[in-house]
Amino acid sequence: MLHHSYSDAYIRDILRSVRTIAMVGASPHWNRPSYFVMKYLQAKGFTVIPVNPVAAGQEILGEQTYATLAEVPGKVDMVDIFRNSEAAGPITDEAIEKAARVVWMQIGVRNDAAAARAEEAGLKVVMNRCPKIEYARLFGELGWSGANSGVISSRRRRIG
Amino acid sequence: MPSPKNPYGIETLAVHAGASPDPTTGARTTPIYQTTSYVFEDADQASSLFNLQSYGYVYTRIGNPTVSVLEERIAALEGGRGAIATASGHAAQMLAMFTLLSPGDEFVAARRLYGGSITQFTRTFRKFGWNCVLVDPDDLEALRAAVGPKCKAIFVESPANPGGAIVDLEPVADIAHDAGVPLIVDSTMATPCLCRPLEWGADLVVHSTTKFLSGHGNALGGILVDSGRFDWSATDRFPSLSQPEAAYHGLRFHETFGDLALTVHGHAVGLRDLGAAMAPMNAFLTITGCETLPLRMERHVQNAQAVAEFLERHSSVSRVSYAGLPSSPYYERARKYMPKGAGAVFTFGVRGGYEAGLKVVEACEILSHLANIGDTRSLILHPASTTHRQLTEEQQIAAGAGPDVIRLSVGIESVDDIIRDLDQALAAAAS
Numbered sequence: 001m002l003h004h005s006y007s008d009a010y011i012r013d014i015l016r017s018v019r020t021i022a023m024v025g026a027s028p029h030w031n032r033p034s035y036f037v038m039k040y041l042q043a044k045g046f047t048v049i050p051v052n053p054v055a056a057g058q059e060i061l062g063e064q065t066y067a068t069l070a071e072v073p074g075k076v077d078m079v080d081i082f083r084n085s086e087a088a089g090p091i092t093d094e095a096i097e098k099a100a101r102v103v104w105m106q107i108g109v110r111n112d113a114a115a116a117r118a119e120e121a122g123l124k125v126v127m128n129r130c131p132k133i134e135y136a137r138l139f140g141e142l143g144w145s146g147a148n149s150g151v152i153s154s155r156r157r158r159i160g
Numbered sequence: 161m162p163s164p165k166n167p168y169g170i171e172t173l174a175v176h177a178g179a180s181p182d183p184t185t186g187a188r189t190t191p192i193y194q195t196t197s198y199v200f201e202d203a204d205q206a207s208s209l210f211n212l213q214s215y216g217y218v219y220t221r222i223g224n225p226t227v228s229v230l231e232e233r234i235a236a237l238e239g240g241r242g243a244i245a246t247a248s249g250h251a252a253q254m255l256a257m258f259t260l261l262s263p264g265d266e267f268v269a270a271r272r273l274y275g276g277s278i279t280q281f282t283r284t285f286r287k288f289g290w291n292c293v294l295v296d297p298d299d300l301e302a303l304r305a306a307v308g309p310k311c312k313a314i315f316v317e318s319p320a321n322p323g324g325a326i327v328d329l330e331p332v333a334d335i336a337h338d339a340g341v342p343l344i345v346d347s348t349m350a351t352p353c354l355c356r357p358l359e360w361g362a363d364l365v366v367h368s369t370t371k372f373l374s375g376h377g378n379a380l381g382g383i384l385v386d387s388g389r390f391d392w393s394a395t396d397r398f399p400s401l402s403q404p405e406a407a408y409h410g411l412r413f414h415e416t417f418g419d420l421a422l423t424v425h426g427h428a429v430g431l432r433d434l435g436a437a438m439a440p441m442n443a444f445l446t447i448t449g450c451e452t453l454p455l456r457m458e459r460h461v462q463n464a465q466a467v468a469e470f471l472e473r474h475s476s477v478s479r480v481s482y483a484g485l486p487s488s489p490y491y492e493r494a495r496k497y498m499p500k501g502a503g504a505v506f507t508f509g510v511r512g513g514y515e516a517g518l519k520v521v522e523a524c525e526i527l528s529h530l531a532n533i534g535d536t537r538s539l540i541l542h543p544a545s546t547t548h549r550q551l552t553e554e555q556q557i558a559a560g561a562g563p564d565v566i567r568l569s570v571g572i573e574s575v576d577d578i579i580r581d582l583d584q585a586l587a588a589a590a591s
C-alpha cells in the first residue's frame with residue numbers, strides 16, 4: 001500500500017479495533033509529546049504500555065515501563081513508535097515478532113522498508129501520523145481546537 | 161498550480177464544514193453557546209486541559225464551541241490546516257504578528273493596503289517594537305531587497321482595498337520562502353470563493369470576516385488561517401513556535417503539535433493573552449453568512465462587473481480601477497488568480513475632484529454612505545475624507561485613495577437600481 005495518504009475508514013478501523021498499545025519511546029516527562037499522547041489515549045480507554053530502556057522499571061501514568069518490546073507481558077495490539085525513522089526499522093521487526101496487528105509511526109517518522117516487512121507479515125501500517133490527532137479528528141474533537149478535520153457529516157456523531 | 165485536494169466542492173464546505181448536528185440535542189443548526197466557561201469532568205481532566213494534553217473547552221476567551229465551528233468552516237474553505245477566529249480583522253493581524261515577531265523585529269508589507277491596516281502597522285505596532293517596511297508589491301526587486309535579516313513575514317492584501325490592485329502571489333511567495341519567512345495574505349476582498357491564497361504559495365491568510373464572509377453588515381470579526389506547511393523549526397527565527405514556552409512548562413508548540421502548532425498557539429497563548437476573542441453570537445452570524453457565500457459572491461461580482469462597465473462609459477467619470485475591466489493593469493492577473501471575478505469593491509475617479517466626490521456620495525438614495533465593505537447592500541464612500549483621512553496625501557495616492565476617488569462595494573440588489581442611483585448621483589454632482 002502507498003503511504004502518502006490514508007482513508008478515514010482505514011484509520012478508523014485501526015483505532016476502533018486496538019485496545020492495548022505499546023508506546024516505544026514513551027517519556028516520563030509530562031511536557032514531552034509522547035506523554036501527551038499516552039495520557040490522551042488512556043483517557044479514551046486504551047491501555048498504553050510504555051517501552052523505554054532509560055525509564056525501565058519506573059511508572060509512567062500508572063503503567064510499568066519496560067526496556068524492550070519483547071519484555072512487555074501479554075498481547076500487544078499496536079506498537080506506536082516515538083523514535084526516529086531509522087530506529088523504527090528494528091522496532092518494527094520486534095513488533096512483528098510480538099505478533100502485534102498494527103505498527104504506527106509518529107509524525108516525522110517514516111521507514112518504507114520496515115513498513116513493507118510489516119505488511120508482508122500481515123500487519124497494518126500507519127506512518128507520519130499521530131494517533132491522538134487522528135482519534136480526535138475522526139471522533140469529533142479536533143475541530144474544538146480550531147483545526148480543519150476534513151470530516152463532513154450530517155449524522156449525530158458520538159463524541160470521543 | 162492550484163491543487164484542490166479537498167474531496168468536497170466549495171458550496172458543500174460553505175454549508176457543512178465544521179458543523180455536524182449537535183451530539184447532545186441533535187440541533188441541526190450550530191447552537192449559540194452563549195457561555196463564558198465549561199464545567200470540568202474532574203480535577204485530572206481539568207489539569208490535562210490546562211496542560212493542552214486533551215481537547216476541550218475551558219473559557220470562551222480561549223475557545224468556544226460556536227466559534228470553533230466557524231474556525232473549521234473557514235479553514236476548510238481556504239484549504240488550511242486550522243484557524244483562529246478573532247474579535248475583528250485587525251485583531252487577526254495583531255495575532256499573526258504577535259506570533260511571529262519579537263520587539264526589534266520587522267515585517268515587509270505591501271504599501272497598497274486598507275488604510276486602517278497601514279495605520280495599525282506603521283503607528284500602533286511600532287509601540288510593540290515591530291517595524292513595518294512598506295513597499296510596492298509590484299516591484300519584486302524592491303520587495304526582495306526589503307526583506308532583511310530581522311524580517312519575520314511578508315504581508316500583502318489582494319485585491320487591495322480600496323483600489324482593487326491584485327498581487328502576483330506566486331513570485332511574492334517565492335521571495336518570502338527564499339528568505340525563510342511566511343507570506344501572509346489579507347484575502348478579505350477576495351473571499352475563498354474567488355481566490356484561495358494558500359493554493360498559490362501563501363502560508364497564512366487573514367480575513368476581516370466583518371466583510372463578505374459574514375456578509376450582511378451585522379457582525380464584526382476576523383480570522384487567521386494557517387496552511388500548516390511552514391516549517392517553524394527550520395531556523396531559530398520563530399521562537400514562539402519552536403522554542404520552549406515558559407507558561408506551559410517548557411512545551412515546544414511545533415514539536416508537540418506539528419502542523420497544528422500555530423493554530424494551537426493562537427488560542428492557548430495568543431487569544432489567552434491578547435484577549436481579542438470572537439463573541440459566540442458573531443460567530444453564529446458569520447457561520448450563517450458563510451453558508452450563502454458562494455451564491456452571494458457570484459451575484460456580487462456579476463453586479464460589480466456591470467456597474468464598473470457602466471461607470472467606465474460615464475462622462476463624469478475620469479477612470480475606473482476594477483481588475484475585471486480590460487483597461488485595468490491588473491486584468492490579466494485577475495484572470496489568473498481570480499477567474500470567477502475580481503471582487504465587488506473598486507474605486508473610480510470623479511471629475512471635479514474632492515468636492516465632486518463628496519457630492520456624489522451625499523446624493524445617493526440606494527447606496528449607503530458608510531465605512532464598510534462586503535455587505536448585501538451597496539455601499540459608497542469617499543476614502544480621502546474618511547477611511548484614509550489619517551494618511552498624508554502622498555500615502556493616500558499610493559494607497560489608491562486620492563482626493564477624487566470614490567469607493568464602491570457593490571451589493572446584491574437589482575443591478576439596474578444600483579446603476580440608476582449612481583447615474584442620478586453623478587448628475588447631481590455635475591450640476
Ligand SMILES: Cc1ncc(COP(=O)(O)O)c(C=O)c1O
Binds near residue numbers: 249251321346368369
Ligand atoms: C482589507 C481589509 N483588511 C482588514 C480590515 C480590518 O477589519 P476589521 O474592521 O474587521 O478590524 C478591513 C476593514 O475595513 C479591510 O477592508
